[in-house]
Amino acid sequence: MNSIKYQTPTVATIKRQAKKSLPAFEVVSLFAGGGGSSTGYRMAGGKVLAINEFVEEARKTYKANWPDTHIFSDDVRQLTGQMILDQLVLKPGELDILDGSPPCSAFSTAGKRDKNWGKAKKYSDTSQENVEDLFFEYIRILQEIKPKVFVAENVAGLRIGTAKGYLNQILTKLKLSGYHVECRQLDARFLGVPQTRNRLIFVGVRNDLFMPSMAGRLHPKPFDYVVPLRSAIV
Template identity: 50%
Template sequence: MTDKPPYRVPSMEEIRALPWNGFNAVSTFSGCGGSSLGYRMAGFRMLWASEFVPAAQETYRANAAPHTVLDTRDIREVKGRDILDACGLGVGEIDLFDGSPPCASFSTAGKREAGWGQVKKYSDTEQRTDDLFYEYARLIEETQPRTFVAENVAGLVKGSAKGYFKEILARLRAPGYRVSVRVLDASWLGVPQSRNRLIFVGVREDLGTDPAHPTPLLYRYTVRDTLPGILAQGDNGGFGGGSFRSADHPSPTILTGPSNGNKDYPPGHVIAEPSVVHDPETGQALSIKGSRRVRKLTLAELRAISGFPEDFILTGTYAQRWERIGRAVPPVMMSHIAATVRDRILVPLREAETI
């Protein structure tokens, strides 16, 4: 069996102290900043970010680098020129353009096409979400970054959503980009959680190089590796949902909020005698009514399972803080994607330019 280092996510202080790798990045649909933090872990300087949901903006600001500009407008109002001016860059000078357009419309967990083309509730707002990937593609065309990374649910390539996927792929390629797409599982990229995400990587055609995705690690972290203190010794069934996953596997996918029911416990509940009955950060009661052996996760435990630093600041109620994590790309996962773009695309291009 392959040896693996102990599970540990660097602290915010350690991330802030990392040296700049010489490349810049901007982010759209930034949420609480999970992706942005992953780029910072890989040494990128995040110059500009966009987030429309007020509760997410609050958390993003609490953890942002001091030089990051946060634009709070609806992305439909943002022009490529706005981003370039805010960053002090010209067309073609952004190194990496990130984006995670809201993906609930394509998730296999919901009604999917029943909500396409409609304005509906999304987090603390109401908006249409199935067209936002086209706004991302528009901004790629207007700014012409060297590379881009876009993230969405794996459901975008399943069933009736495949038509949208093909249209999006064509739109991303149209401004002159080579684009590669893969479904990546966070549990093979250093996160103790099985979370499949569709990752687009694009490289501008004139740069003459191909997109690249990270190689999976040779090991995965388990719940027991991550939260050894919450399970009784020898307990092999101490974490998970209705499927009762073993603690010696990664966590199932963390959703945007825990259930308050007492039957089908979703990921994010501990099946064990509760050692903590209130969340230390918010005072939220964690026990489940009707059960003495089930409780929700503390926010500290949720951060650890989702690849966030233990000192990453969350704001709002317990439910809002959970939602921020549940909607985010795990920073550790994104750090591997960012490092691959850095080392296999951007660094070779920079070295070629200096020859």
Template identity: 50%
Template sequence: MKNLSLMKILLNLLKLLNVRSVDMNSQNKSFNVISTFSGCGGSSLGYKLAGGKVLLAVEMDDNAVETYNFNFPGTPIFHGDIHNLSVEKVLEITGLKPGELDIFDGSPPCQGFSTAGKRDFCDPRNQLYNEYIRLLKGLQPKVFVMENVSGMVKGKMKLIFADILKELKASGYQVKARLMNSMYYNVPQSRKRMIFIGVRNDLNIIPSHPKPQTKPITVGEALKDIEPEFIKYSNNDFVKSVINRVRPGEQFSKYHPNGSYFNYIKLSRNKPSPTITRSGFGQFFHESGRYITINEIKKLASFPKDFKLIGNPEDKWARIGNSVPPNMMKAIAENIQKEILAKI
């Protein structure tokens, strides 16, 4: 009887080890990605960290392409207007056939939706998602990920959101869209983004988003080991007049008679950074009153220290402000691998 019980225990243990082995193998399995509107490579880095391989990036901004090429020297990049990129050309570059691609990624420009901008309903950039959908229909990937700003579900912009959702579903996909905040995914920045995830209908798998993974990381925690590459203070007369009165976490507009300087903020060491925007250079200040530096902003966006930014400070800041934080995309990619691709 004892020997029989021992045998059962050993068999159950072997089954458990085998299940864990299969699970680990499925999570570690590589997957391929095409990234559109790639910027300097925030999403691409996230996919790479999750074990993926980017077969093609698509970007038209010269500085973004130069930065991408430096950090991802082995990845082909289509440097030009996405309107001029055909499905046939994508298949030629990647060597894929329709339906073979694992993940089709894209972050169509969002300035027309953004709550940080004018939120112009007629902004032509609001329609670039049509180019993403055109390629989606032709490539028929197993999964797609589309990222955009939270402003697309606010006010009259909801009409475009509904249209996008309808077109994505009509392309042959089960689709789920959810607002995600990067501060719950190992990024010391509060950055809300709408993340669409779709799974091709024939695969019969319901899309899912990763659950929150970490507690918010504060500015103080994130920057404690970062040496600023320079110490510089603003020469702006208004900023100089109020910099010592502005409390950590406050916007400078509170101290301006007309409410101007809304985007100027003194970061609080006890909170995550607010959203880093493309045009935010010279608007983020340390508690001491000095400017926040490029090295510090990289850390607040979860870019590694060795990620190279190219150009003047405004260019470097814009690249970070336009990027999906790599650690957030890593979490999304890992969830897709585990909950979708591993089940195909």
């Protein structure tokens, strides 16, 4: 295990690589933060056309690395799919991937969970109320944009206790939006990341594009090794 080499490319490296070929796919990311998921899409050969982020400090971080990416600074409740389509000059159904990681503190096993539902949550220098409902705002925009594929993420605690009611509502609404949907709990340490991080990953393929051969294959298989922390910091 100690011989495993762990290396992540710099932003400069990713930008140089992107200039060598046309993007394999195009993405819009909601709740994009400082650009973590966006970096993954870019490493995979994709192009991030635009993002939405509510927190100012996160927007500053994103813009410092990717100044050419359009940033919607609106609270997602004020953002519409048509606003995104108009900015990108796209029609419904043309976008490849809609990505999103709605704030998840309300469902985290590390917090008070349902005791804090409906209360304002602090994020950096801002706050939002009813963050447990933001996944449904993501679904609303999904229904308006109608991307070919969507990828969404949330904490594993969404599967536990009272929160399971939210999970069932989310899955039902995603499927009624016209997608074949699969949801699995993945642990980053079994996917080449030197960190134990369990998350629910939702992946959907629009029904008109879904093929039976895709069933059960929308998520990556775990690796047969774990990258030790030493490999990432030495």
